[in-house]
Amino acid sequence: MSPHGYYHGTLRDLAERVHATSVAKGFDPPSWDNFLAKVALVYTEVDELVEAMLLSINLDDTEAELADVAIRLMSMLHCLSAEFGGWSDGRIVDEVRPMPRFFDPHAVVRPLREHLRGAIKKFRKGERRDAVIHLELALLETFRIHRRLDADFDLVTAIVVKNNFNQERPFRHGNQESVG
Numbered sequence: 001m002s003p004h005g006y007y008h009g010t011l012r013d014l015a016e017r018v019h020a021t022s023v024a025k026g027f028d029p030p031s032w033d034n035f036l037a038k039v040a041l042v043y044t045e046v047d048e049l050v051e052a053m054l055l056s057i058n059l060d061d062t063e064a065e066l067a068d069v070a071i072r073l074m075s076m077l078h079c080l081s082a083e084f085g086g087w088s089d090g091r092i093v094d095e096v097r098p099m100p101r102f103f104d105p106h107a108v109v110r111p112l113r114e115h116l117r118g119a120i121k122k123f124r125k126g127e128r129r130d131a132v133i134h135l136e137l138a139l140l141e142t143f144r145i146h147r148r149l150d151a152d153f154d155l156v157t158a159i160v161v162k163n164n165f166n167q168e169r170p171f172r173h174g175n176q177e178s179v180g
Ligand SMILES: [Mg+2]
Pocket: 045, 048, 064, 065, 068
């Protein structure tokens, strides 16, 4: 039985699906050559998430932005972890650090940002495997944040919903650039 609502595949299968959507829409697959650009795009989504948490009275926006963060990370994990035998598919599941007591969006995303920074640091040292581990821990943080939101459905469902939406969007989402 799946713990992920109506989605019955694994997180890895879902990563393959979101990656296929991205490629079908004309975006470059994540690689070590475009690593920094792809991480920069994760940061962009984290900023959108914080903005949604600060401004939005609509939980759907926040959830959709969180799904964007997860989708970008999953696409990177799908492409970059193959040389290390894949990623752990969310087996590291529970939180080790407490969430901040008051809901401060900047504090809530701080560990996520720290792992993105860690991924960049390791990448620049040529320590690719550790860079991938940081990305995976960043993905784990998205699940922790989601639990904090008290949303109606789980993050995997939100990812499926956002991926379905992305499938209907125009080529490169109407942008010129292919990096994402
Ligand atoms: Mg977004």
